Amino acid sequence: MLCEEIKDDVFGLLTDESSDVSQKEQMAIVVRYVEKCGVVKESLIGGAHVNNPSSATLKEAIVSLLSNNQLSIDEVRGQGYDGASNMQGKFNRLKALILRDNPSAYYIHCFAHQLQLVTVAVAKIKKTGVKEFYEYLGMVVNTVGASCKRKYMMLELKRKRVEYEILLAEIKSEKD
Template sequence: MRWILLQGMPTRLHDESENYLLNMCNILGFFKYTLKNIPDVQKVVLENAPGNFLMLAPLIQKDIINVCAKETTKAIIEELGDGIFSILVDVCADLCDKDQMTLFLRYISKKGEIIERFLGIVYVPDTNSLTLKATTESLLMEHSLSLSRVRGQCYNGAGKMQDAIHDIKTLIMRESPSAYYVHCFSHQLQLTLAVVAKKNADCNWLFVDVLTTLVNYVDGSPERK
């Protein structure tokens, strides 16, 4: 499971029967690979395991993933220690059109390296500044972190975050005056490229006429709704 999570691979597929060898799910595939190389393991897994200890049930795998997530987050908090950090916040809609907020930490390691770590993702009822500020603070408090230690804040200025940026950065700076705001460099680059592309007839045709129409068509499809 640790290897699957490290590689960002799915654990399950649409057909997970033991005889479905053409597109075997990763968990079952690893089990079968291990059986060939470690005879001792063969004695205690799959058909040789107790009926309630096959380790293949979706709920069991989700429990293992949650444990890995908690241990990873614990290691991040220990790495951060008592140091100061910056926060990177973004909001986007999932396939069900529900808003979810992601929070990253950016800090300097004990080796002097700049580190960015994913801390969590939370569904939010709306994207106004008060909600985003409260959600950010709540997620930090879950890991014994406070806004007083924040020395920087960065948000994606596109879409749902655009109207709330001014207010949320002000709210956080009231509690941590040193939490200086920096606009997302990636979004700045995106805006710059968009302006430059419009000056080129071929690029303007591709991005404005073709891709915009395609994105609007896909976004409005019944499957996404």
């Protein structure tokens, strides 16, 4: 259903690979796209076991997974990875291999990976309230994210807040 919604449209790729508990290299592939109602979504489209974490092997796995879901590497408009050398290097790394096939697949460093590492480290400190904060945050995100109506309400509230802050000169508009 997800791939049917994206079909013939552009999307971004977020990819990460690591070894699982049995020491097998696994790669997860997430697509980032805009729904018909204008909401940006990120969804896991699959994972792949890769015998070798080389850039060429990772690219083959991505192309294969996209193809199996009737998606094409030609429609990728963004790619994001962590800082691993096999991912973001300039010449023969995953980023470069995909850019050779599709110059419109711009690379963005995946800071979400760094944020996740920080979150895990903070949670391990076992400070009071950290766990509860993330539980509540998850509930809010799920509640708002489940409804286009709620998303539009949140966007409208944000728009009004920005207009108000511009009037107070707390923030500047592009015209200033």
